[in-house]
Amino acid sequence: RGWTDGAEVRGQDSRGGFEGGGCAPERFVERQRGRDRLAANFDATRRRISYSGPARTHPYAPGTQDRLSWLVQLAAIVGAEPARFGPGAEVVLAVSGARADLDRWRFEIGPPEALALADGRVVTAVPLRREPVRPYDLRVQVWLDPANHHLPALVRLSVVPGGAVLELLADPSSLTAPAGATPTAAPAGG
Secondary structure, eight states, rough: OOOOTTTEEEEEEEEEEETTEEEEEEEEEEETTTEHHHHHHHHTTTEEEESSSSOEEEEOOOOEEEEEEHHHHHHHHHHHGGGGGGGTTTEEEEOOSSSSOOEEEEEEEOOOEEEEETTOOOEEEEEEOOOOTTTTTEEEEEEEEGGGGTTTEEEEEEEEEOOEEEEOOOGGGGOOTTOOOOOOOOOOOO
């Protein structure tokens, strides 16, 4: 979510559950100025993705993610078999947004890098990079923290060419757990 002068100007929500392929989004919503603007609906039973805006559908396959759930799915894939995902390996995810887009995001894994977190700690992170496949597409860089269940420690999104860069940096010290719960993972953001 993004705020200006105390009012939400942009936001995204992802709701869903789990299936054999991992995260299973059911509804992804983009909001502008606090109101639902566009949505993608993932229907595993009817095996399709439909959208609130464009009158278009795409086939749904297990493992397909939305523009937020891919972060958790990517961490789960690499975390399940870290030895398989060394430098040069690839992870491919089908990702859909709310604008009737469905793309295959191909991430290439790089060599481990030292990364400073918001709380001052330095972790050895696994960098992954998705290059844009067409003009004005999204470049995605994500650094997974093996010491924190391979959850993203840093996410950098930019539109190529020349778009603004959005960075999300994990801040484990800012987590607050519900009463009686013990946090086991830190989300990207902060």
